Amino acid sequence: MNAGFHTRAIHEAETHLGGALVTPICQTATFKFKTLEEAKNAIELSLERDAPGYAYTRFSNPTHTALEKKVASLEEGQAALATASGMAAIATVIFTAMKKGDHLVSAGGIYTTTHALFAKLPAWGMEVSFADQTRPADIASNIKRNTRLVFLETPSNPLLDVADIAEIAEIAGKQGARVVVDNTFLTPYYQRPLKLGADIVIHSATKYLSGHLDTMGGVIVGEKDFLKACADTVTLMGGIMNPFNAWLITRGIKTLPIRMEKHSGNAMAVARWLENEPGVAKVRYPGLASHPQHKLASKLAGGFGGMVAFEVSGGLAGARKLLETARLCSLAVSLGGPETLLEHPATMSHLKMPPEDRAALGISDGLIRMSVGLEDAEDIIADLAAALRKL
Numbered sequence: 001m002n003a004g005f006h007t008r009a010i011h012e013a014e015t016h017l018g019g020a021l022v023t024p025i026c027q028t029a030t031f032k033f034k035t036l037e038e039a040k041n042a043i044e045l046s047l048e049r050d051a052p053g054y055a056y057t058r059f060s061n062p063t064h065t066a067l068e069k070k071v072a073s074l075e076e077g078q079a080a081l082a083t084a085s086g087m088a089a090i091a092t093v094i095f096t097a098m099k100k101g102d103h104l105v106s107a108g109g110i111y112t113t114t115h116a117l118f119a120k121l122p123a124w125g126m127e128v129s130f131a132d133q134t135r136p137a138d139i140a141s142n143i144k145r146n147t148r149l150v151f152l153e154t155p156s157n158p159l160l161d162v163a164d165i166a167e168i169a170e171i172a173g174k175q176g177a178r179v180v181v182d183n184t185f186l187t188p189y190y191q192r193p194l195k196l197g198a199d200i201v202i203h204s205a206t207k208y209l210s211g212h213l214d215t216m217g218g219v220i221v222g223e224k225d226f227l228k229a230c231a232d233t234v235t236l237m238g239g240i241m242n243p244f245n246a247w248l249i250t251r252g253i254k255t256l257p258i259r260m261e262k263h264s265g266n267a268m269a270v271a272r273w274l275e276n277e278p279g280v281a282k283v284r285y286p287g288l289a290s291h292p293q294h295k296l297a298s299k300l301a302g303g304f305g306g307m308v309a310f311e312v313s314g315g316l317a318g319a320r321k322l323l324e325t326a327r328l329c330s331l332a333v334s335l336g337g338p339e340t341l342l343e344h345p346a347t348m349s350h351l352k353m354p355p356e357d358r359a360a361l362g363i364s365d366g367l368i369r370m371s372v373g374l375e376d377a378e379d380i381i382a383d384l385a386a387a388l389r390k391l
């Protein structure tokens, strides 16, 4: 569809099946045929993922197709693939692009479960090196002859480090390695990594794409042939998305642009306010001039998103007081929904990481990660202010 981002978010790939305005959910595990020939054709087509041709939902399903086409269009990629979760998307990319003896270079301070998956690769005969994605030279020096993938998560979770996707893509391209970008935090509304030279984009669609903290999913976007190979991996490993979740995520994407604007505006207001609060030692938000990669973030992306990290004075005791006193802001993992969420990496997402590794990444006991929601910014700030007064 040749139209603007808002229009494509709403209208791209809607099927209007049976005259329905909204693409219906095809909540079926299997598909019925009249003849053997028809069954054979459908199985062949569905395994090739060339619609129309559906045989079994683990291979493909029309509700997946609608979501995949919409996300491919928004990310400006050739094709997309829906998976059961963001982790299923990441695992699918790894086990499709890499085999025994291959090497991955990954950004270091990334979502803990992604880091944990990559740390297990040697047990499956693959190699991994973690590098500083804010220093392209560090990524370059870690690339080896057998490096197949460079994995970036930008901005990163939880510290919002920003990577120069274009520069790293150029470095990796010269060495024959593909660049994968986890675009969960900014979404295609603010950042389109494929246009910046990356090869593959992944999403935890559980977050901003679905946007309502009520479902789970993942999406991979990239070249058609690679996506077909990813679909084979999903068919073999079973990490398929439930059609109902595909429907919910497709529905969520229709309001993605306006939600991202509001998340971003609220996050900027909260970050600016936090910076002037005496009980707050540090604030990390790519939209603040104090963020070390603020200029780069402004150059690469159209906005800064809804995630803020800050450090309260008083370490663990200070963090506990704030987190247990806040009323409007909920203490919860995950992100990207209407409700503002506060998360304490040291006791929640990064609990299993040894304290010295956490310290090396800059994750202190006073650090709080905030998913700024869609409430009124003044109410979010008032809630934080009341909680900070108790410190």
Ligand SMILES: Cc1ncc(COP(=O)(O)O)c(C=O)c1O
Residues within 6 Å of the ligand: 085, 086, 087, 088, 111, 114, 153, 157, 182, 184, 185, 203, 204, 205, 206, 216, 217, 218, 334
């Ligand atoms: C940046 C990022 N990538 C990937 C994931 C994994 O996604 P999921 O929880 O949908 O498997 C998360 C989850 O929090 C995340 O924050």
